[in-house]
Each structure stands twice: as C-alpha cells, then as structure tokens.
Amino acid sequence: MNQSFFLDRASGWHALHPLTKLAVALAIAVTVFCVRWNYISVALFVFIILPIAVWAKIWREVLRTTFTVILPLAISLVLVQGFFYPGATDVIWQIGPFSLKREGLEFAFVTATRLMVIAGAGLLVVYATHPADLARALVQAGAPYSLAYIIVTAIQLLPEMQARADGILNAQQARGLETTGSLRVRIAAFVPLIAPLVYGALENVQERALALDARAFRAARPKTSWRELRDSQAQRVARVLLIIFSILVVLVSLQAALWQNSPLVLR
C-alpha cells in the first residue's frame, strides 16, 4: 500500500527544486484568482497544469484526484448557485417554482474551475516532491523547522489516516452499522467513524511528541539532510521571475479593483 502522496517518477519536473515547483504553483494560484476572465481557469488547467502533469508522468493521478475532489463540489455549486444566486435575473430553465439562472451558473463555473486549478497546482507539487525535500526546501526558504515538519507530516499522514478510517469503518460495519444508502444514513454513520478516528489521533499526540523529542527534534543546531537537494542558477532566476510575476498580477488586479476600466485586466 502506498502510504504517501509522493509518486516517484523519473521526470524533469520531479528533478526541479521544491521551491521552484512551489513558485509555479503560486503563480498559477495567484493568476486564477486575480485575472477576471471566466475562462482563465480552464486555460490554465489545459495549457499549464496538464502539460506539466504529462511531463511529470503524473497526469492520470492529477486528473483522477482533481475531478474526484472537485466533481461533488461542482455539482453542489451548480445546484445552489444556479438556483439561488442572489440578484440573478436571467432565467434559462424553469422547474416549478425554481428557476436556473445564467449568473448563478457562471459563478458556479468560475468557482468550481478555480478550485480545480488550485487542486491541480497543489497536486503537481505534492505528487512530484519527496516530503523530506519539501520540508528541507521550506526550511531553506525561512520557514521554522517545526512548521515545515507539520506541513509535511500532515500531507504524509493523510493516507495513513485514510487507512485508519477504513479500518474503523470496517469494524463498525462488522458490528452492524449501516454505512450505505440515503444521505441521512451516511451522515448517521459519520459520527461513529469520526469519533474514534479523532480520539485515536489525539491519544497518540503525546507519544508522538515524546518520540520526536527523543530524536533531538528540538535540538537548536543546524540540521543536515539524508537527501541532497539540487538547485541551479537558472532555477533561482526562474523563481524570482515567478514571484515577480505573481506580485505584478496581484498589483494589476488591485489596480483593476480601484479603476474598474483598466485596460490591463482581461474581461
């Protein structure tokens, strides 16, 4: 069983420094939120995220996870916003007392595709970066060691928590708990699942903290690394450019917010 999100593939994207990958993800995330054009998300996903995913040989996993996460959200957004978007007037479909409106659908589309891009960009980093490299890179970038550790273990332990949740679910089902069927049944099954999961996790916190201390986690001295991070001048320049680009996009977006008719903003 794979206990991590990291997919060890031989690719140029994998070989990049984690901070370079994070800078790309940041630029994508900033762009998708700042550029006011309804199709920017789709454009970014098709022309940036997917090609990188193909290059990194992780496109199947990126697509599968992105759509698994986004599809339920998209459906609920379409239903809620499509029918109940405040102030919408352009009715495109009437079902009894309810009317599906264009403005609501547009809002749902923009929101869902933005989330799709954020998820896709995040997965490009998480799937293609060894967690230890990510932690080391974050520390290099000035993040506290403990914060980098928390971020990495949170990512790492998610699959483990999933496995534990499955175990608890199986145990509850073996004792006759109904977990399939209507929404009400599923919600009722959620409590007996989540309570032992959360309680178990909290119970382990103390021993985990002790075990970390026993391995000099809080030693106030420079750390070394079992793995070597490779970087290059070109990547350092690329990171700076990506950050400058992200800042510019934010500034232009702010300008657009202040002067609504800015020609720099796509519509």
Added chain:
Amino acid sequence: MSILRVEQLSFQYLQANRNALRAVTCEFEPGTVTAIVGANGAGKSTLCFALAGFIPHFFRGKLQGKVYVNGADTQQTPLAQLVTQVGMVFQNPFNQISGAKLTVSEEVAFGLENLGIARAEMETRVARTLQLFDLQHVAQQSPFALSGGQQQRLALASIFIMEPPVMILDEPTAQLDPHGTRQVMKTIQTLAAHGRTIVLVEHKLEWVARLAARVLVLDKGALVADGEPRAILSRANAWGLIETRYARAARAAMERGLIEKKELLPQTLEQAKDWFQIEG
C-alpha cells in the same frame, strides 16, 4: 561509577492527587541490563520519563530529588543534549515513526539530521545500523509498510543510531505478537552485547529473566525490591505480577507436595530443567 543515578526522586503530575513516584533511589551501572517491573500504575513509565529527562522537560509537575545521567543533572541539562546520552523507546511502534520520511533508511537517519551529523557519516551509520537490526532488506520500504515487530526494531534502530550510551525501553513489546516480541528481544540482546546500558520496562517476566541482570520492582510509586532476577521474580505474586509458566509449574508441584518447598523458583526453561531435575 554509575551511569544513571536517581536520588530520592518523587514526582506528582499536574492535576494528579497522588505521587507517581515516591522517594525512589537507585543507580545503574554501565553496560548492564536492568528490568523494571510492577503492576499498572506503579510508576514504571514515570521513572523512565525521569531517567530520559522528559521529567521535568516535557511533563510538568511537582518534582523532588535528582536524576544524574553521566554526572549531568537532568533538570539542568537541555533535553536536546540529554538525548545523546539517554535514548528512549516507547510502547507503540506506529507512534514513533516520524511521518516525514518515505523509507526506512531515511527514517533511521532522522535523528542524525536533527543532530546535524554530516551526510557521509550518516550513510556509514545508517548502513551499519540497518545491518545490526536486520532491517537492510526493508531499507527502501515505507516505515508504515513494516510489521509491528519490524516497526519496533526500526524505533530501536532510530534511537541506537544516535549512539546514546543508555537506552530506556518502556514496554517495547506491549503491542507485539509473540513473533514480534521475540524479534525485539533478540535485538535488545544485541544492544546489550554492544555495551549499551539498558533499562527495560517489561511485563513478560520470562523475557525479563532471560535478559536482565537485575530487576527493580515498583509498587505505588515506591521502589520495593531490587536484586537478582530469579530471587525477585520468585516473589512476583507478592506485587501482583504474573509469574512465568516455569514458576507456576514449580509452585504447583510444591503445593501438591511433589517437591520440597524452595524459595527460588525457576524463571527460564534452562532453570526449569535444572530445578525439576535436581528436585525430581
């Protein structure tokens, strides 16, 4: 000179209404294996935490007395410095996996990274340690993919590699099956053979009898017995401990009048063979 010294140690956890330890005094000689036994709540883990410096650096409470590790007062020495002198391994192997590493090799190296050990030195130590703990064949596997016994050996290896002269093992086999227990106990024998000072908390008295040169008994936070394993374990019932199968067999034989009553009961197979042969 003793490597660990405990002087009149008493400790009460915050919000507890009684002392977990009461005026415990004892010393541990370098290169020895000492077992600590006692019923649940006797204070065994608390004594371990004090020996490893987690009391007072991690657990807060009312502390009296002193613990010295290699002459250093644990109250005055930072925990990050103490871990190079005293390593501690806990009950649950799963909780001792850092969660930040993908392979067993990386996991073993985690403590060395925190200590700032150079990579070349790390590689040497990792290779040697994996070999010693029979983990070399799983070096590239995920720590989460190992069996319980392997995970606990990984936990032992992860502490051993930091080269503390003292290792405190708090019920390292509590959550393991007999096969895993045997694996871990063999590993502890290896540690002892490498000259480490071992303090072992263990409920499985047969293993205690086989591994330890000395046994301490804690009862309600107080040190009530300290001596040679066979003599101490022959009185296991007095402290609510579960006797070994050999001691039970011997006691049954004595109670049925098959054998003359003796104070010293057999605790291991070898002792049992000897005991029944002589008396029988």
